[in-house]
Amino acid sequence: MRVRVHFRYNSATGEVEMFTVEAVDADVSDADHDRRHDAATTRIAGVVDRHPLIDEVVSVEAAPEPVETVFPGRQEPPESEGRRVEEPRRG
Amino acid sequence: MCNPRRVRVRATRDLQRTWADEVRRQVTRRGTVAGEARIREPLAADIGAPTLAALATVLERSDDWDWDGERFTHPLDGGLITLDPVTRELEIVARLTDEVAVTGEARQAISGTVEERIDVVGEGVWYDDGYGGWTARTAREEAQQDAERALAREADALVARRRAEAEAREAGRLDAAASADADRAMAEATAARRRELEAAAVARLDLVGVQGRNLFHAVLAEAYRDAIVAYARSHGAGDVLCTDHDGVLEIQFEMPA
Numbered sequence: 001m002r003v004r005v006h007f008r009y010n011s012a013t014g015e016v017e018m019f020t021v022e023a024v025d026a027d028v029s030d031a032d033h034d035r036r037h038d039a040a041t042t043r044i045a046g047v048v049d050r051h052p053l054i055d056e057v058v059s060v061e062a063a064p065e066p067v068e069t070v071f072p073g074r075q076e077p078p079e080s081e082g083r084r085v086e087e088p089r090r091g
Numbered sequence: 092m093c094n095p096r097r098v099r100v101r102a103t104r105d106l107q108r109t110w111a112d113e114v115r116r117q118v119t120r121r122g123t124v125a126g127e128a129r130i131r132e133p134l135a136a137d138i139g140a141p142t143l144a145a146l147a148t149v150l151e152r153s154d155d156w157d158w159d160g161e162r163f164t165h166p167l168d169g170g171l172i173t174l175d176p177v178t179r180e181l182e183i184v185a186r187l188t189d190e191v192a193v194t195g196e197a198r199q200a201i202s203g204t205v206e207e208r209i210d211v212v213g214e215g216v217w218y219d220d221g222y223g224g225w226t227a228r229t230a231r232e233e234a235q236q237d238a239e240r241a242l243a244r245e246a247d248a249l250v251a252r253r254r255a256e257a258e259a260r261e262a263g264r265l266d267a268a269a270s271a272d273a274d275r276a277m278a279e280a281t282a283a284r285r286r287e288l289e290a291a292a293v294a295r296l297d298l299v300g301v302q303g304r305n306l307f308h309a310v311l312a313e314a315y316r317d318a319i320v321a322y323a324r325s326h327g328a329g330d331v332l333c334t335d336h337d338g339v340l341e342i343q344f345e346m347p348a
Contacts (some may be wrong), residue, residue: 001346002345002347002348003345003346003348004344005342006204006342007343008339008340009303009340009341010311010338010340011309011311011339012337012338013314014304017339021259024345025346036153039348040348044322045139046139046140047136047139047141047318047319048142048318048319049138049139049142050135050136050137050139080227
């Protein structure tokens with residue numbers, strides 16, 4: 001599995017506006033896919049946050065495949081399906 | 092005119108004079124008073140360990156933050172911000188100072204009676220030929236007047252000496268009393284001014300806090316960048332895209348998971 005990480009921090013507000021960990025070449029048939037995605041997300045989010053809250057973004061049309069992980073989730077979820085990590089964050 | 096001749100008159104007076112005075116001593120104390128209000132925020136509860144480690148490195152290489160061996164410090168307008176890398180605590184302090192000066196005073200009434208015999212000599216000059224009207228008679232009168240003036244001067248000087256001696260005997264105690272009075276006044280003035288400054292510092296803390304957080308957010312952005320980029324590269328990420336526009340830091344990369 002490969003993941004695509006997108007992090008955005010606004011130093012004017014001290015907010016982590018986005019932290020997404022998206023599975024880009026996931027084998028959705030893999031029964032272990034969700035667990036691996038969650039584990040990877042937790043590890044990466046742990047770099048910036050001691051206790052990250054993970055939120056899964058799931059598309060209505062394509063549920064339940066996890067496609068994206070977002071942290072902290074102040075942004076609107078991407079149009080694609082996935083999972084999101086959300087936590088109010090200040091610097 | 093020939094050489095002058097002199098007449099000397101010896102005068103004696105049994106002086107008995109009572110005197111009274113007041114001795115005052117003043118001591119001034121000056122000092123600087125500070126009033127502070129502070130906010131402490133534990134960083135370790137929220138920020139990930141890799142970012143905290145990177146934060147210390149960012150502060151170390153910054154020319155704007157001072158390291159005093161224990162904490163990183165940055166001055167603010169009306170305060171300062173500090174970060175303790177051991178306790179991982181951020182502290183923002185609003186600090187106001189003012190100068191305080193007070194005067195302490197001590198007074199003591201002193202009095203005494205001088206009872207002493209004074210001996211003086213008065214002198215007069217005359218000429219055999221009565222030059223200038225200076226005759227033996229005028230010389231005796233002049234000598235008598237001179238002796239009277241000398242008695243008066245000596246009496247005043249004697250009273251002044253006794254007064255100075257009495258003042259000197261009280262000086263140590265008066266200085267100590269004036270110092271104690273000044274210390275008490277200084278403690279009261281300092282405490283009162285400190286309370287005022289602390290109240291003003293509390294009112295100013297929001298403004299100082301904004302300055303402090305803006306500074307901290309800037310170094311935290313660097314710490315996020317360093318920590319995330321280091322993590323990405325150590326976990327096989329390829330190209331790491333990192334941009335910073337107008338204080339908005341964006342990082343994007345792909346990595347195996």
